[in-house]
Amino acid sequence: MPKLKFLSTLDSEFGGTLDRILQVEQETVGSIEASVDEILAAVRAEGDAALVEYTNRFDRTSVSSIDELALN
Numbered sequence: 001m002p003k004l005k006f007l008s009t010l011d012s013e014f015g016g017t018l019d020r021i022l023q024v025e026q027e028t029v030g031s032i033e034a035s036v037d038e039i040l041a042a043v044r045a046e047g048d049a050a051l052v053e054y055t056n057r058f059d060r061t062s063v064s065s066i067d068e069l070a071l072n
Contacts (some may be wrong), residue, residue, distance in 0.1 A: 007021075039054060042054070048065075048066040051066060051069070052064070052065065052066055052069070055069060
C-alpha cells in the first residue's frame with residue numbers, strides 16, 4: 001500500500017508540489033475521458049457486439065452474445 005504524503009501550506013515547496021499533483025490528476029482525468037469516449041463511440045457504431053466485447057474485457061467474462069447478459 002502506498003504511503004500517504006501530507007502537504008503543508010507552511011512548506012516552502014507547497015505550491016510546486018500541489019501543481020505537480022494537480023497536473024497528474026488532470027492528465028488522469030483526460031485519459032479516462034478519452035477511454036470513455038472511445039467506448040461510447042464503439043457502442044454507438046457496433047451496438048451489442050461492442051457491449052459484449054467490453055463486458056468480456058472489463059468483467060473478465062467470456063460471453064458470446066448479449067442474451068447471456070440478460071437478467072431474468
